[in-house]
Amino acid sequence: MIEDNLQDNRDQSDGGQTGLRANVERIRLNLVERAEEWPGPIKSIVLAFTKLLTWAFWKPLIWALFSVVLAAIISAIIMEISGYNSLEAFSALIFGALTRFDRVLFESTPLIFAGLSVAFVFKAGLFNIGAEGQLYMGSMAAAILGYIIPLPYGIHPLVCLATGALAGALWGFLPGLLKAYRGAHEVVTTMMLSYTAILFTQWLAAGPLKEPGEFQWNAQTTLILETAQLPILWGYYLHAGFLLAIVCVIGVAFVLNRTVLGFEMRAVGFNEAAAETAGIDSKKNVALALGIGGGLAGLAGASEILGTHHRFYNSWSPGLGFEGITVAVLGNNNPFGCLLAAIFFGFLKAGGNAMHQQAHVPIEMVGVMQGLVVLFVAAPRFIQWIADQSLDYGKWFSVDKIRPISFALNMIIALYGTYFSFILLGETQLGLMFIGISAAVSILSIAAFFMIFARNSRGFIVSLIASMCWFTLAAVGMGAGVDVSFMILVGLVQAVLSVLALLLVKGAGKSKGDGA
Amino acid sequence: MEHDIKYAVELIGINKTFPGGVQANRDVTLKIREGEVHGLLGENGAGKSTIMNILYGFLSKDSGRIIIRGEEVEPKSPQDAIDRGVGMVHQHFKLIPPLTVTENVILGLEPSSKKPDRNNSLAVITATLLALFVLSFFLPPFEFLITAALLLAAIVLILYPPRVFENLMASTRFRAAFEKLVSDVRPLGFDDAAKKIQQIANENGLAVDPYAKVENLSVGLQQRVEVIKTLYREADILILDEPTSVLTPQEVDELFVTLEAFKKSGKTIILITHKLREPMALCDRISVLRDGVLVGTVKKDETSAEELAQMMVGRPVVFTVEKPPATPGSIILNVENLKVKDHRGLPKVRGVSFQVRAGEILGIAGVEGNGQTELVEALVGLRKPSDGTILVGDIHTTGKSPRFVREAGVSHIPEDRHRRGLILPFTIEENLTLGRHYRPPFISRPGILDLDKFRSVSSKLVNDYSIKGGGGGSLTSTLSGGNQQKLVVARELESGPKLLVAAQPTRGLDVGATEFIHKTLISMRNQGVAILLVSAELDEIRTLADHIIVMFDGRIVGEKRPEETDAQELGLLMAGHLEGEESVEVVN
Ligand SMILES: Nc1ncnc2c1ncn2[C@@H]1O[C@H](COP(=O)(O)OP(=O)(O)OP(=O)(O)O)[C@@H](O)[C@H]1O
Numbered sequence A: 001m002i003e004d005n006l007q008d009n010r011d012q013s014d015g016g017q018t019g020l021r022a023n024v025e026r027i028r029l030n031l032v033e034r035a036e037e038w039p040g041p042i043k044s045i046v047l048a049f050t051k052l053l054t055w056a057f058w059k060p061l062i063w064a065l066f067s068v069v070l071a072a073i074i075s076a077i078i079m080e081i082s083g084y085n086s087l088e089a090f091s092a093l094i095f096g097a098l099t100r101f102d103r104v105l106f107e108s109t110p111l112i113f114a115g116l117s118v119a120f121v122f123k124a125g126l127f128n129i130g131a132e133g134q135l136y137m138g139s140m141a142a143a144i145l146g147y148i149i150p151l152p153y154g155i156h157p158l159v160c161l162a163t164g165a166l167a168g169a170l171w172g173f174l175p176g177l178l179k180a181y182r183g184a185h186e187v188v189t190t191m192m193l194s195y196t197a198i199l200f201t202q203w204l205a206a207g208p209l210k211e212p213g214e215f216q217w218n219a220q221t222t223l224i225l226e227t228a229q230l231p232i233l234w235g236y237y238l239h240a241g242f243l244l245a246i247v248c249v250i251g252v253a254f255v256l257n258r259t260v261l262g263f264e265m266r267a268v269g270f271n272e273a274a275a276e277t278a279g280i281d282s283k284k285n286v287a288l289a290l291g292i293g294g295g296l297a298g299l300a301g302a303s304e305i306l307g308t309h310h311r312f313y314n315s316w317s318p319g320l321g322f323e324g325i326t327v328a329v330l331g332n333n334n335p336f337g338c339l340l341a342a343i344f345f346g347f348l349k350a351g352g353n354a355m356h357q358q359a360h361v362p363i364e365m366v367g368v369m370q371g372l373v374v375l376f377v378a379a380p381r382f383i384q385w386i387a388d389q390s391l392d393y394g395k396w397f398s399v400d401k402i403r404p405i406s407f408a409l410n411m412i413i414a415l416y417g418t419y420f421s422f423i424l425l426g427e428t429q430l431g432l433m434f435i436g437i438s439a440a441v442s443i444l445s446i447a448a449f450f451m452i453f454a455r456n457s458r459g460f461i462v463s464l465i466a467s468m469c470w471f472t473l474a475a476v477g478m479g480a481g482v483d484v485s486f487m488i489l490v491g492l493v494q495a496v497l498s499v500l501a502l503l504l505v506k507g508a509g510k511s512k513g514d515g516a
Numbered sequence B: 001m002e003h004d005i006k007y008a009v010e011l012i013g014i015n016k017t018f019p020g021g022v023q024a025n026r027d028v029t030l031k032i033r034e035g036e037v038h039g040l041l042g043e044n045g046a047g048k049s050t051i052m053n054i055l056y057g058f059l060s061k062d063s064g065r066i067i068i069r070g071e072e073v074e075p076k077s078p079q080d081a082i083d084r085g086v087g088m089v090h091q092h093f094k095l096i097p098p099l100t101v102t103e104n105v106i107l108g109l110e111p112s113s114k115k116p117d118r119n120n121s122l123a124v125i126t127a128t129l130l131a132l133f134v135l136s137f138f139l140p141p142f143e144f145l146i147t148a149a150l151l152l153a154a155i156v157l158i159l160y161p162p163r164v165f166e167n168l169m170a171s172t173r174f175r176a177a178f179e180k181l182v183s184d185v186r187p188l189g190f191d192d193a194a195k196k197i198q199q200i201a202n203e204n205g206l207a208v209d210p211y212a213k214v215e216n217l218s219v220g221l222q223q224r225v226e227v228i229k230t231l232y233r234e235a236d237i238l239i240l241d242e243p244t245s246v247l248t249p250q251e252v253d254e255l256f257v258t259l260e261a262f263k264k265s266g267k268t269i270i271l272i273t274h275k276l277r278e279p280m281a282l283c284d285r286i287s288v289l290r291d292g293v294l295v296g297t298v299k300k301d302e303t304s305a306e307e308l309a310q311m312m313v314g315r316p317v318v319f320t321v322e323k324p325p326a327t328p329g330s331i332i333l334n335v336e337n338l339k340v341k342d343h344r345g346l347p348k349v350r351g352v353s354f355q356v357r358a359g360e361i362l363g364i365a366g367v368e369g370n371g372q373t374e375l376v377e378a379l380v381g382l383r384k385p386s387d388g389t390i391l392v393g394d395i396h397t398t399g400k401s402p403r404f405v406r407e408a409g410v411s412h413i414p415e416d417r418h419r420r421g422l423i424l425p426f427t428i429e430e431n432l433t434l435g436r437h438y439r440p441p442f443i444s445r446p447g448i449l450d451l452d453k454f455r456s457v458s459s460k461l462v463n464d465y466s467i468k469g470g471g472g473g474s475l476t477s478t479l480s481g482g483n484q485q486k487l488v489v490a491r492e493l494e495s496g497p498k499l500l501v502a503a504q505p506t507r508g509l510d511v512g513a514t515e516f517i518h519k520t521l522i523s524m525r526n527q528g529v530a531i532l533l534v535s536a537e538l539d540e541i542r543t544l545a546d547h548i549i550v551m552f553d554g555r556i557v558g559e560k561r562p563e564e565t566d567a568q569e570l571g572l573l574m575a576g577h578l579e580g581e582e583s584v585e586v587v588n
């Protein structure tokens, strides 16, 4: 674990210097130097542009893209295994989303707010797990003001939004105060208060504020007045809340980077002791950060009510607040990153419907993809490892041909074995024995793959055992009277390849192949 | 000649450029002989830590070769270096404070022999019982009983292999395989590790309690833990990166005794330091780096402290500072009967009173842990005193917030730059303005930062204090240790204080930078700033201070003028030997 820490430091500090990166860096430094002499506005634009040339800017972006690609590959495998056509599914998803881009932006609107909420609080070193509750409070406040008082066009939605934000802010401020002055951990308090908020608003909607009417069975409030509705911008769905979300993105970025408040918040988030030593009131900043985060989540709720649902009804949000956490993770807690991440998730959601209709893939697949993306983003060490290993293979290949190729072939067959055995897992009619051995084969093959990938020659032994399992499987299958020629083929190929590779490695003695 | 010498480490033509363009090592060739103590000197940012981190596999090199005991290696992680017997104590320790010494030492390690101890036997047995509980739902009673008996027998056999069994397996290869198999099943043996740590500690004179939590240990003890960590991993090539800059003189002496013993036992030691008398005392050969280039390697007998300083800085260094007599003005800091408790509620400062006048430097000497830290924290508003008053000028600052105290005209150089002084993930600009960021000139409108001003002010300070690194926009964490310290000092000196509270201001600075900071402090004093200097280095206190007070056990036990006293007397006072009859009282 401690070595883990060390490694992390190393990741941060040690970019490694490729030729391209060094050149770009030189250009950037040059520009920065020149910019000093230029007049004010041009200078600031150029300086902002030079930020785009830094590795610090590209790294998270490339990282996220890499994760998306990896997630897509794995989703494709899952789809193939469960018998769907992944190509068809993906093209339906992408095409569907692109043709209904208003829908994409519409789906992303609340996610932008929720992501910002989590990211902002995170900048102060805190976790806002309770965005969902803050969102419910905000939506209820907006819904009430939406029908209770008549106000002129234009002003009415603003008042509703402001109240929604305030309600959410209060719901965030409370755990903030508890954290600052009582030390109650914000993960626990925001989470608990979140459930409190959801139940409280449900009670309001089912009881005191229930829409009057004889035949009214649903727990929902009265429809808001027309004056309070947010105008539709484009298509059927996209409402003005999206614009507000963009404003918030810019606002949050401004607050974080250009104001005393943001400066102090980041200081507290990074190193509380040092911030206090420098005269920053960390308690105030903790409470405020959670308050503002709550306000942003409240806005998410309010804008959804005013723009789409037009009334509060029970469980209207399918966990938007929780999705905010994933948005913030994918967006690297950067406001603009959150915007991109939210649009990406909106894209998946909008395209998911088309995928469901055209390729008949269950809509839950979208959730799986989201989860995978976030998993890969949040597991940087794993991806770093894969990237490092791949680079090593590149280097190795340039000095040696036969061994890297035999390693690669072994990996391919192991991967194929995994895939094939997964399919066999579905053949439940062949009995427990058969399934058990298939499971063993798949686990062995995966293990072999990763061991060979890590250039551990023991992987070939595992691979050899897997090939033996294939023969056993074929024997069992023969008894059950199925066609086993393919299994024997896989087993044979795997056995020959792994034995060959073992011989090669042995022949080279303590060679690089024995690296681990 | 050359061929007879055995090298423990050969670094050949190492180049390293960091992203951001800083070239930290240029074609450095360094050969460390087997069994020698090799000193590595150089200014702040010369690339000492970088090249050692490359050897340790912590950073990657751009080009060059690393040969450890004749074997060419490409360390990809510290593990590769550790496997070859290299151990490193970093400039900024890598310990995890809430864990115990033992846990810290064995983290990232699989103890080679895992014998069962009480705790993990309990854990294994509990887990087994749990498994049996679950099994009992699925198995018919008879089969369940048989399974349970077998399982328990197996567990007992694994945990406490009987003699017969052990003899049977003695000296067979089977045994090795079995041990390996079993060792993966058993949890870590903490008791065993603790015993081994105790043994290492005793053998090397590094007394430390294996069960103490690291966060409760003084810096000196933490360093011991780092050394023990390398010994535990059986390192015989030891890299120590500025081990002495955080130690008090007594601790330095103790460390040197240990290092002498290591040398006798045949270990190879690489020692990075800024204090010239240390390599002269301990090292066989000394290498000097400047701006990433190796200036040369010299034998100790053929050189002198002056020559080394000249090699490092490129010009002669004056070791004494001009200090005109003080002209004290009005009282700036007035402390009356101050009492402060530490975080556990134990009294640490037990009633001290003193004054600092404008244009005068008051030095506080004392062994670490005698209340200086708490005293300073109370003075700058980080800790509420339990009793007493603090007046800055005529403003009452007792128990006020740090910002209030700062606005009353107090600057503070904290003793621990990483914990209190800096926000490492901030840029250099941001750190240089921290604490003043909310006032003009750093804001353009109320609440809005003026980033241009950040840039211009910081580029001036980076120049004035020669903070070497990637420029104002780069992260503070990329600065070398000494340059980080310069940053803190620059920020605090430039905020125009009436009173400067400086705790260990030159910790980790090279001779040139130390000289510069000393000069600056004196000139600030001459301009009428009151300075309270807390330092573990007696030399520093004696050259700078106009008055010296000695703290022991939370009290002031002596007040001296530097010209009236000597290091020996101060040392005795710091150790609690009072003048006259009072000493009896303190011993109790
Ligand atoms: N992770 C990093 N990224 C960018 N630059 C770095 C990084 N680490 C070190 N540097 C730069 O490399 C140079 C050498 O640093 P190094 O830490 O080796 O100095 P040092 O000789 O140990 O100095 P000190 O005595 O102050 O500890 C410095 O200019 C520093 O700014």
Ligand SMILES: [Mg+2]
Residues within 6 Å of the ligand: B048, B049, B050, B091, B241, B480, B481, B482
């Ligand atoms: Mg260093």
